[in-house]
Amino acid sequence: MNEHVVDILVIGSGPAGLMAAIEAAKLGVKAVAVIDEKFLLGGQLFKQIHKFFGSKEHYAGIRGFKIGKTLIEEAKNLGVSLLSGTSVVWVFEPYEEIKKVIAHNPEQGTFVIKSKRVIIATGARENVIHFPGWTLPGVMGAGALQTLMNVHRVLPGDDAVVVGSGNVGLIVAYQLIQAGAKVRGIVEALPKVGGWGVHAAKILRLGVPIYLSHTIKEASGGEWVESVTIWEIDKNWKPISGTEKNLDTELVCLAVGMSPNTELTRAIGARHIYLSALGGWVPLHGKNMETTVEGFYVAGDVAGVEEASVAMDEGRIAAISCAEDLGVLDSENAENMKEKIWNRLAELRSGPFSEPRKRAKEVLLREFEKYKPSRLKKYSEVNP
Amino acid sequence: MNSYDLNKYLGVNILGVPREDEYWKYPGIPSVERMRRGPVAVVECFQEIPCDVCEYLCPVGAIKVGHPITNLPVLDQNRCKGCKQCIAGCPGLAIFVVELREDVAKISLPYELLPVPSVGEMVELLDRLGNIVGVGKVIEVLYNERWDDTYVVTVMVPKELAFKVRAIKVKTG
Numbered sequence: 340m341n342e343h344v345v346d347i348l349v350i351g352s353g354p355a356g357l358m359a360a361i362e363a364a365k366l367g368v369k370a371v372a373v374i375d376e377k378f379l380l381g382g383q384l385f386k387q388i389h390k391f392f393g394s395k396e397h398y399a400g401i402r403g404f405k406i407g408k409t410l411i412e413e414a415k416n417l418g419v420s421l422l423s424g425t426s427v428v429w430v431f432e433p434y435e436e437i438k439k440v441i442a443h444n445p446e447q448g449t450f451v452i453k454s455k456r457v458i459i460a461t462g463a464r465e466n467v468i469h470f471p472g473w474t475l476p477g478v479m480g481a482g483a484l485q486t487l488m489n490v491h492r493v494l495p496g497d498d499a500v501v502v503g504s505g506n507v508g509l510i511v512a513y514q515l516i517q518a519g520a521k522v523r524g525i526v527e528a529l530p531k532v533g534g535w536g537v538h539a540a541k542i543l544r545l546g547v548p549i550y551l552s553h554t555i556k557e558a559s560g561g562e563w564v565e566s567v568t569i570w571e572i573d574k575n576w577k578p579i580s581g582t583e584k585n586l587d588t589e590l591v592c593l594a595v596g597m598s599p600n601t602e603l604t605r606a607i608g609a610r611h612i613y614l615s616a617l618g619g620w621v622p623l624h625g626k627n628m629e630t631t632v633e634g635f636y637v638a639g640d641v642a643g644v645e646e647a648s649v650a651m652d653e654g655r656i657a658a659i660s661c662a663e664d665l666g667v668l669d670s671e672n673a674e675n676m677k678e679k680i681w682n683r684l685a686e687l688r689s690g691p692f693s694e695p696r697k698r699a700k701e702v703l704l705r706e707f708e709k710y711k712p713s714r715l716k717k718y719s720e721v722n723p
Numbered sequence: 724m725n726s727y728d729l730n731k732y733l734g735v736n737i738l739g740v741p742r743e744d745e746y747w748k749y750p751g752i753p754s755v756e757r758m759r760r761g762p763v764a765v766v767e768c769f770q771e772i773p774c775d776v777c778e779y780l781c782p783v784g785a786i787k788v789g790h791p792i793t794n795l796p797v798l799d800q801n802r803c804k805g806c807k808q809c810i811a812g813c814p815g816l817a818i819f820v821v822e823l824r825e826d827v828a829k830i831s832l833p834y835e836l837l838p839v840p841s842v843g844e845m846v847e848l849l850d851r852l853g854n855i856v857g858v859g860k861v862i863e864v865l866y867n868e869r870w871d872d873t874y875v876v877t878v879m880v881p882k883e884l885a886f887k888v889r890a891i892k893v894k895t896g
Binding site for chain 2: 394399538540545648691
């Protein structure tokens with residue numbers, strides 16, 4: 340069995356993982372590796388053709404896929420090893436100083452990556468809702484649709500109905516219009532738009548109706564979706580008979596939220612907490628982004644579904660903490676750097692949209708204090 | 724056009740699109756008087772979201788977000804020269820430049836669809852809910868590599884539509 344030995348292994352190459360690797364390499368950590376099960380590195384960034392929000396530190400104003408290119412380029416230039424198409428199968432001896440991560444890819448087979456610190460940045464997966472006809476071809480998640488449209492440049496239907504008016508639903512509706520599709524409507528169960536007004540305004544002014552307090556009743560068709568029936572729901576989320584409307588469409592795009600990918604944080608035995616504002620079960624972590632299992636850190640959507648800007652900053656914090664732990668960065672500098680980023684995160688999480696997530700993160704951080712691990716000896720102390 | 728009546732849902736907190744009575748209260752909206760004096764940015768960013776791109780796009784420092792980053796952008800309408808440099812860079816496509824003349828208005832808006840219209844072309848004028856409210860002439864199409872596929876299109880519209888028109892539809896075929 341092959342063996343690789345690194346100082347920091349980052350699992351997941353989205354904005355959190357790439358930023359963590361870049362920051363660690365910049366701080367002088369020698370062997371940094373990023374591993375991703377997908378053949379295309381960059382996580383969701385390459386599906387995002389819109390310009391990102393945030394500030395300069397988060398590449399705001401630049402289209403997502405270009406941020407992906409920039410980050411990958413930067414990581415390469417800093418000497419970070421990038422391993423695509425490689426899955427993590429399991430983690431052995433998570434409580435030892437040196438972690439043994441079992442990975443697999445078709446070329447090398449199964450091999451071990453030994454790493455002093457591991458940053459888990461596995462992101463989130465899409466939620467699904469079920470309705471009669473949901474298995475018909477043409478019903479797909481927003482992520483799948485974006486992969487087809489924006490990565491492979493295949494428009495899988497001439498018209499679409501989007502379910503969910505969060506930012507993902509609103510953005511994908513706009514991208515569908517850009518790709519030349521007709522968006523028949525957005526269906527939203529709440530009595531108000533879930534995402535940002537600026538995203539809603541973009542599609543409303545192009546004539547897309549948003550059906551508030553509506554849900555999907557069924558999708559119908561022969562071999563694939565030909566139409567959907569939507570109906571109104573009352574305050575108790577009960578559908579109201581007689582309010583059915585039929586919309587002719589070839590596509591039903593589900594954009595109904597995301598849940599953190601916690602398989603690996605479960606595998607290492609980290610403690611989790613259920614916080615619906617963060618997408619469900621999330622691993623507890625402290626202000627260092629360390630989980631309840633020493634030496635394992637989290638960053639990005641796996642630590643709570645938020646924005647890419649937040650993911651990048653959490654990646655940076657995890658990297659700084661690891662670098663400090665490994666003895667390449669002194670504590671005073673590390674504390675200053677982390678404080679600066681935490682202040683920036685507090686700003687990003689201010690405002691009415693982030694309020695529930697901000698409160699949930701506070702609960703998570705408080706809960707971590709009860710279960711935080713006793714510190715490992717710093718690596719520099721073990722290997723002077 | 725919207726076959727579904729969205730008018731009843733108008734309001735920043737419901738649809739994200741303001742009602743007329745809400746509109747003028749926002750710090751990114753210049754006065755009608757200022758629009759009469761010449762082109763000026765109209766920053767239609769109505770919710771506290773974490774973004775300050777516009778602050779850096781303005782070459783004369785007429786848009787301020789400051790800290791926290793979720794502040795609403797504040798337009799200094801006297802400093803703004805209406806140079807249109809902010810339009811294409813706003814990730815929310817929420818900035819327009821409006822100029823009110825005697826009987827017409829010029830509206831500059833971001834455009835990210837195909838085909839891109841040409842100067843002189845007549846296009847359909849769409850309001851905030853996508854209703855076709857008239858036809859207008861394209862009088863300018865700006866592009867800069869930095870804008871990365873976002874064009875800035877200026878249309879001439881009847882004066883009474885200056886606060887209504889926020890998108891155009893290029894006639895195809």
